[in-house]
Amino acid sequence: MKLTGKAHVYGDHVDTDVIIPARYLNTADPVELAKHCMVDIDGDFVSRAQEGDFIVAGRNFGCGSSREHAPVAIKASGISCVVAESFARIFFRNAINTSLPVIECPDAVRDARAGHGMEADLKAGVLKNLTLGKTYTIEPLPPFIQELIEAGGLVNYTRAHLENN
Amino acid sequence: MTQKILAAHAGLQEVRAGQLIECRIDLALGNDITAPLAINEFERMGAEKVFDRDRIALVPDHFVPNKDIASAAQAKQMRNFAHKHCITHYFELGRMGIEHALLPEQGLVAPGDLIIGADSHTCTYGALGAFSTGVGSTDLAAAMATGKAWFKVPPAIRFELTGKPGPYVSGKDIILHIIGMIGVDGARYASMEFTGEGIAELTMEDRLCMANMAIEAGAKNGIFPADTLATQYALERAHRPGTAYAADEDAEYLETHVIDLAKVPPTVSFPHLPDNTRTIREAEALRITIDQAVIGSCTNGRIEDMRAAAAILKGRKVHENVRLIVIPATQKIWQQCVHEGLMDIFVDAGAAVSTPPCGPCLGGHMGILAEGERAVATTNRNFVGRMGHTKSEVYLASPVVAAASAVAGIICGPEYLSKEGAAK
Numbered sequence: 001m002k003l004t005g006k007a008h009v010y011g012d013h014v015d016t017d018v019i020i021p022a023r024y025l026n027t028a029d030p031v032e033l034a035k036h037c038m039v040d041i042d043g044d045f046v047s048r049a050q051e052g053d054f055i056v057a058g059r060n061f062g063c064g065s066s067r068e069h070a071p072v073a074i075k076a077s078g079i080s081c082v083v084a085e086s087f088a089r090i091f092f093r094n095a096i097n098t099s100l101p102v103i104e105c106p107d108a109v110r111d112a113r114a115g116h117g118m119e120a121d122l123k124a125g126v127l128k129n130l131t132l133g134k135t136y137t138i139e140p141l142p143p144f145i146q147e148l149i150e151a152g153g154l155v156n157y158t159r160a161h162l163e164n165n
Numbered sequence: 166m167t168q169k170i171l172a173a174h175a176g177l178q179e180v181r182a183g184q185l186i187e188c189r190i191d192l193a194l195g196n197d198i199t200a201p202l203a204i205n206e207f208e209r210m211g212a213e214k215v216f217d218r219d220r221i222a223l224v225p226d227h228f229v230p231n232k233d234i235a236s237a238a239q240a241k242q243m244r245n246f247a248h249k250h251c252i253t254h255y256f257e258l259g260r261m262g263i264e265h266a267l268l269p270e271q272g273l274v275a276p277g278d279l280i281i282g283a284d285s286h287t288c289t290y291g292a293l294g295a296f297s298t299g300v301g302s303t304d305l306a307a308a309m310a311t312g313k314a315w316f317k318v319p320p321a322i323r324f325e326l327t328g329k330p331g332p333y334v335s336g337k338d339i340i341l342h343i344i345g346m347i348g349v350d351g352a353r354y355a356s357m358e359f360t361g362e363g364i365a366e367l368t369m370e371d372r373l374c375m376a377n378m379a380i381e382a383g384a385k386n387g388i389f390p391a392d393t394l395a396t397q398y399a400l401e402r403a404h405r406p407g408t409a410y411a412a413d414e415d416a417e418y419l420e421t422h423v424i425d426l427a428k429v430p431p432t433v434s435f436p437h438l439p440d441n442t443r444t445i446r447e448a449e450a451l452r453i454t455i456d457q458a459v460i461g462s463c464t465n466g467r468i469e470d471m472r473a474a475a476a477i478l479k480g481r482k483v484h485e486n487v488r489l490i491v492i493p494a495t496q497k498i499w500q501q502c503v504h505e506g507l508m509d510i511f512v513d514a515g516a517a518v519s520t521p522p523c524g525p526c527l528g529g530h531m532g533i534l535a536e537g538e539r540a541v542a543t544t545n546r547n548f549v550g551r552m553g554h555t556k557s558e559v560y561l562a563s564p565v566v567a568a569a570s571a572v573a574g575i576i577c578g579p580e581y582l583s584k585e586g587a588a589k
Contacts, residue, residue: 017548093304
């Protein structure tokens with residue numbers, strides 16, 4: 001499956017407090033959370049974001065709190081993929097568990113500007129900047145992680161595990 | 166140390182960095198923000214019962230006493246789940262505390278344990294020689310259902326501590342100093358392993374505070390060897406010694422940093438990242454006025470922190486332009502403050518003393534900042550908007566610095582108060 005959309009570009013150390021501030025954590029409803037996604041760093045994000053769009057960011061994306069509400073809010077905003085120079089570990093883990101595609105690709109981050117067209121083919125391991133006509137190779141994820149994502153996240157994976165036992 | 170604990174819980178002789186393993190867990194933790202999402206996922210997994218009702222801890226601590234109707238509903242959802250599954254370690258308001266101060270105090274942690282929690286500061290328990298790390302709600306859901314979690318074995322970075330900390334230098338100053346040195350992603354994905362003779366100079370509160378903030382350097386966990394002090398601490402509370410793991414002589418490290426504790430100055434993190442550190446002298450020179458001071462949180466709300474703050478506040482008054490909020494981290498610590506006369510000192514000084522929620526640390530409630538306001542806090546994060554408005558500022562510091570700053574009205578250390586007093 002190919003993911004395609006426009007880039008929303010951010011810098012280094014985008015923390016989960018700005019992705020979804022604690023004042024909105026009195027709900028776990030993805031639709032409600034999406035209404036406030038990125039609000040403390042980019043007030044227009046919610047109105048700009050369209051189905052399929054990409055978030056492209058620098059180092060240590062998703063640092064700070066373990067709130068899974070962060071990848072949930074991003075996904076519910078229509079974002080199909082987050083590309084960063086590097087990810088904070090809990091965010092990366094949460095993204096995989098909730099099947100939000102995340103790609104570490106410093107070269108693509110360096111080239112991308114807000115509004116650039118992006119395309120990712122996770123199976124083929126290819127990321128493209130359509131505006132610049134550039135193609136990047138993605139490091140494949142370990143087989144176990146791929147299995148988790150293909151199962152649709154940890155919920156489905158665990159459900160299958162529970163049923164087998 | 167970390168790799169040995171992970172290997173023991175994966176049923177393996179040894180593991181290597183980068184390996185993906187599945188481990189059995191000794192304890193899984195959730196709170197009133199993360200557990201509701203986990204409970205939804207638990208149900209979506211089709212799980213009918215928890216793997217072990219004695220190995221799950223549920224603590225309402227972030228938005229309690231309930232701050233609004235929505236958060237009340239979240240607390241209720243967790244309470245109902247705890248009752249339905251007869252969760253042994255559910256801590257109701259009035260019998261609770263901030264989770265990472267509460268669990269060690271209540272004897273739920275011992276050396277060698279493997280603990281996951283749906284809260285990033287779960288890494289706190291490394292102070293007792295346990296492996297503990299923050300995960301998300303779905304991980305918590307899976308752990309509650311199966312008693313297992315997947316991990317990528319982290320590489321280790323060694324921090325060899327030597328010497329003895331100077332006056333007014335606590336675990337908070339040491340960990341802020343280290344984060345300032347290596348950066349907020351300086352230990353990303355790695356285990357921060359503290360070693361060296363300097364550890365013997367650190368109290369359990371110092372170590373809990375340091376392990377707590379390992380996540381602020383991006384680490385998976387922070388861990389101390391379980392020495393006599395840590396083992397004794399666990400024995401008195403958990404009534405079991407646990408298993409003490411030591412690093413091998415030839416253990417592999419990504420990096421080794423040698424830190425002479427005698428040279429660590431009182432340290433303050435300026436907005437808006439914990440690695441933006443200055444020494445207290447540099448901060449004092451800037452004469453930064455504050456509107457609020459917060460002494461508490463899972464980082465610095467323990468009894469030693471309360472005592473340190475009270476020693477500064479005794480016989481002094483909070484500055485007229487400052488609101489000082491003191492939050493003892495557990496009911497037990499709160500009561501100790503009463504018994505030791507600390508509560509009188511806080512109230513006489515003009516501080517508000519709160520029941521233990523995480524509250525202002527994450528901008529939840531009980532001390533939100535307005536636009537343009539500035540706080541010094543013993544909490545753990547100073548991100549944009551962390552304690553309130555996106556144009557408010559948080560400076561991270563130790564309890565003595567927060568207490569002294571509350572008195573002076575500007576960010577300063579206790580020695581500044583003495584000098585100022587002498588000048589008058």
